[in-house]
Amino acid sequence: NAGVTQTPKFQVLKTGQSMTLQCAQDMNHNSMYWYRQDPGMGLRLIYYSASEGTTDKGEVPNGYNVSRLNKREFSLRLESAAPSQTSVYFCASTTKGIATNEKLFFGSGTQLSVL
Amino acid sequence: AQSVAQPEDQVNVAEGNPLTVKCTYSVSGNPYLFWYVQYPNRGLQFLLKYITGDNLVKGSYGFEAEFNKSQTSFHLKKPSALVSDSALYFCAVRGPSGGYNKLIFGAGTRLAVHP
Numbered sequence: 001n002a003g004v005t006q007t008p009k010f011q012v013l014k015t016g017q018s019m020t021l022q023c024a025q026d027m028n029h030n031s032m033y034w035y036r037q038d039p040g041m042g043l044r045l046i047y048y049s050a051s052e053g054t055t056d057k058g059e060v061p062n063g064y065n066v067s068r069l070n071k072r073e074f075s076l077r078l079e080s081a082a083p084s085q086t087s088v089y090f091c092a093s094t095t096k097g098i099a100t101n102e103k104l105f106f107g108s109g110t111q112l113s114v115l
Numbered sequence: 116a117q118s119v120a121q122p123e124d125q126v127n128v129a130e131g132n133p134l135t136v137k138c139t140y141s142v143s144g145n146p147y148l149f150w151y152v153q154y155p156n157r158g159l160q161f162l163l164k165y166i167t168g169d170n171l172v173k174g175s176y177g178f179e180a181e182f183n184k185s186q187t188s189f190h191l192k193k194p195s196a197l198v199s200d201s202a203l204y205f206c207a208v209r210g211p212s213g214g215y216n217k218l219i220f221g222a223g224t225r226l227a228v229h230p
Contacts, residue, residue, distance in 0.1 A: 004158070040124075040222050040223075041222055042205060042220035042221050042222045042223055043159070043205070043220040044220075045217045045218075048217070058217060059217070090158055090159070092158075092159075098209060098217060098218055099209075101147050101164065101166050101209065103149070103161035103164065104151075104159070104161065104218075105161075106158030106159045106160070107158050108156065108157055108158045109156075109157075109158055
């Protein structure tokens with residue numbers, strides 16, 4: 001059982017380049033989330049998808065877009081990368097959503113550097 | 116607004132000694148509190164949660180946490196630390212209401228257990 005799988009694990013971009021971070025879960029979860037982790041700041045929610053076909057902004061959505069491709073997959077796109085987007089990105093999922101106080105299942109992260 | 120504070124960046128403990136990782140929160144109404152752990156190069160893993168009921172909550176790997184409403188705290192504890200407990204620990208809170216479906220994470224506390 002793979003759980004939550006993120007690709008790639010590492011990426012280096014130049015300012016202005018675009019890229020898509022991929023996330024897939026095999027646990028039949030309805031809700032999926034994208035967080036970024038920065039030193040001294042904990043995790044901050046970028047976007048989330050409560051169910052297939054819906055997406056909503058989190059705390060720090062500027063500069064990002066998301067697509068809930070199907071129930072399994074939730075991608076995060078940086079259209080024009082900026083150095084401020086250098087971070088570790090985590091995808092997470094849960095069956096019904098944070099509002100039900102379920103635990104989140106996290107992927108192993110993508111370390112992104114923007115030069 | 117909801118918030119959570121972890122006042123210590125790092126906690127150092129000798130193996131076999133008890134450990135405490137501190138967390139305080141601010142939320143209107145009843146809080147829903149969580150602890151997650153992050154091992155090197157891994158995503159976060161759920162440890163335990165407090166929703167209601169007994170103030171002492173037991174979780175994975177021998178950890179427990181004590182909810183104290185008067186002190187607005189939810190400290191993580193373990194009676195006897197192991198070197199393998201060395202990791203980054205995050206406290207998180209979800210209030211009973213909010214603008215959207217999310218957890219607020221603390222900045223994290225690095226636990227170092229020395230042989």
